[in-house]
Amino acid sequence: MNQKVLGLLLLLGVILSSCNSNPNGESGDGLDVPDSLLTTNIGSDVDKAAMAEIIQNISSPVEMSALLKEEGIEFNYKFLSPTDNIDEFNTNFKQALNLGVLGADMGYLNMYNKTGAVLNYITAIKELSDVLKVGQFFNFETLKRLATNSENIDSLMYISVSSFDNMDSYLRENNRSDISALLVTGVWIEGLFLATQVVKENENDKVKQRIGEQGIVLEQLMIVLNLYKKDKRFFELITEFEKIQKALSKVKIKVEEGETEMVEVDGVLMAVSNSKTSVEVTDSQLKDIIKVVEEVRTYVIKY
């Protein structure tokens, strides 16, 4: 009798253990939908090997903001995408795009230590990531605590960036690379939007150069988006982004290749390259880029 009870208990244990499929060990809120059913099936015919070759970090939610801060440019709330009515994004397509947009905004807020305002963004991101079933990678409670108490900006930054990184990796690995592509696209367009709005109001050569170089980044992004062009919504998005590509193609970029050497500077090993890049963006080209980026960004964030 005891052996039978023990056997049953062990079996129950195995079942309970195998049911814990959430990567973070958290229980889901609501129905657990298998990932295979969550994909929009847009990317189902995209070769996994092709996706693996794609650049890992086409856009970062913090790199553009870091440059703006380094350049001493003041923070501006009016550049941010609004968080009201995000529930009006009623397709996975729009939700994923705008999750990326809000991620870049959160990076911008964090970079400038705007912890009070970042709470709205954390809440909105949590909502969108839950709808997209990637909320388990977003440590909402910790982020909320760090933002509320302004405890540790570095931790806030680390957790928010790594949450996006983990979401992206998970989506790629689980046949949802179409959603990952949209997330990355949202991050990129918002970063470029922030930079173009800044140079619209401030003369800054470094930011102008970074904008001019975005054609190189966009080229990589378009490779990813084109994997899904059979889908009407992706086709439309690609058409919009081609307008930016056209505007950026006029920028002249010159690279002088040089040798790289490894040296130790103050105990830190450094790879010092003698290559140089010069970027030439005329005022009229810049004006055109700013205008087109504004239009495309409006298209991305509209309901």
Added chain:
Amino acid sequence: MRKIFIILLLSVAFFKPQDLQAQCNASLVTVCSSKLSADATYLKELRARLQPQESGQQLPVARFSLLLNSGNHYRFSICNAQEFPAKAILQLYDQDKLVGTTYFAKTKQHYPAFDFICPKTGVYKVLISFEDGKEGCAVGILSLIKK
């Protein structure tokens, strides 16, 4: 006896396959990221879990493509999982040209990180391997250094 049964039961109930690699998992990323200096902002993790090189086969390598922006000061750090003694080597390539490494073959010296001031925006390759093609687990962290 009952205690043993309870321990056994709890072990089975809470066992997860990933526990087999307790050191070689997300905690390695956390530990490695916590070693970043105050002037570094975390950007990306690069995980590598490689099997030993088989005779006649190529050196096992984990490959990553990264987009780096010109003018940015990046740091590439590498951390090994404790249970694998083979040291990881992280190398950065611009196309086929080696532009950064955590290991100097001449001096046979390993470094925990190297800095790279990116001279041109573009796609770079990161390769992570283990010395002498041994089995290993490591994580590379890409961070941005504040100026």
